[in-house]
Amino acid sequence: MSIEKIALLVDSGTDVPKEIMQLPFVFIAPLNIHYPNETFQDTKNITPQAVYQRMPDEIPTTSTPTGEQISLILSQIEAKGYNQVIVITISSGLSGTLNAIRIQSEEFGDLEFAFIDTKNISVASGLSVMYAADLINQGESFAEVVAKTRGQLTNNKIFFYVDTLKYLLKGGRIGRVSGVVGQLLSIKPIISCDDEGIYYSVAKERGKQKALKRLLQLVKDFAQDHEVIIIIVNADTQELSDKLQHVLQESGLKIRQMLQSEVSPALGVHTGAGAIGIAVARNLAN
Numbered sequence: 491m492s493i494e495k496i497a498l499l500v501d502s503g504t505d506v507p508k509e510i511m512q513l514p515f516v517f518i519a520p521l522n523i524h525y526p527n528e529t530f531q532d533t534k535n536i537t538p539q540a541v542y543q544r545m546p547d548e549i550p551t552t553s554t555p556t557g558e559q560i561s562l563i564l565s566q567i568e569a570k571g572y573n574q575v576i577v578i579t580i581s582s583g584l585s586g587t588l589n590a591i592r593i594q595s596e597e598f599g600d601l602e603f604a605f606i607d608t609k610n611i612s613v614a615s616g617l618s619v620m621y622a623a624d625l626i627n628q629g630e631s632f633a634e635v636v637a638k639t640r641g642q643l644t645n646n647k648i649f650f651y652v653d654t655l656k657y658l659l660k661g662g663r664i665g666r667v668s669g670v671v672g673q674l675l676s677i678k679p680i681i682s683c684d685d686e687g688i689y690y691s692v693a694k695e696r697g698k699q700k701a702l703k704r705l706l707q708l709v710k711d712f713a714q715d716h717e718v719i720i721i722i723v724n725a726d727t728q729e730l731s732d733k734l735q736h737v738l739q740e741s742g743l744k745i746r747q748m749l750q751s752e753v754s755p756a757l758g759v760h761t762g763a764g765a766i767g768i769a770v771a772r773n774l775a776n
Contacts, residue, residue, distance in 0.1 A: 709743075722734055
């Protein structure tokens with residue numbers, strides 16, 4: 491019986507903090523960003539700032555990793571001696587990446603796969619990656635890592651604010667968020683993912699400051715009395731991210747760890763500059 495050697499394969503939309511991306515068993519499948527005359531690989535050869543600088547005149551499209559890109563990564567995983575792969579991706583309700591990897595995995599019969607659809611987005615999906623990585627580092631078995639990570643999914647939640655719904659509408663990622671009315675009335679929604687992994691409005695406030703105040707309250711309500719990990723993710727809003735981190739540190743929440751991350755270029759296509767999100771993981775006992 492072969493010794494288990496587990497790799498994590500995640501897509502770039504999980505916005506995993508750099509500390510996790512640098513782990514040797516974590517592999518990133520980049521989404522693709524398409525302009526009329528050029529294509530970029532998310533986080534590989536384009537920055538979020540490069541995307542924002544070309545907006546609003548140029549709004550690219552995004553797509554899942556190609557079969558060739560996925561096969562190359564799986565070949566690398568195999569070549570490095572891994573025999574089991576846990577695939578963790580952003581919501582299948584927002585992206586076809588999970589299915590694309592599942593299809594390509596059929597060509598790698600010597601690898602054992604498990605697929606985890608986080609039904610979430612950005613660093614809320616990244617929290618699942620962090621959780622699984624921690625279990626692997628603790629020496630948990632493949633089956634245990636998969637079962638425990640799946641069991642943690644409903645305890646991860648993200649709430650995010652966007653300055654404009656223009657780009658979500660343009661990219662067809664609006665989900666169950668009411669876009670037109672909000673734009674007309676300058677109402678700022680706080681957006682999250684529902685149980686099916688589709689965007690919906692958790693709350694709506696008139697103006698940015700009220701929206702940010704509500705954002706913080708939603709985080710506190712979700713965290714309740716649990717010990718939590720929090721990741722703040724920003725779209726060209728680093729100063730605001732720092733401010734929110736300070737507010738949360740003084741909030742009385744039982745915070746085990748707090749990190750900051752940046753919205754990937756591919757997700758930045760759909761948020762535009764000015765977005766900020768706060769993801770929370772609770773019930774952290776392994």
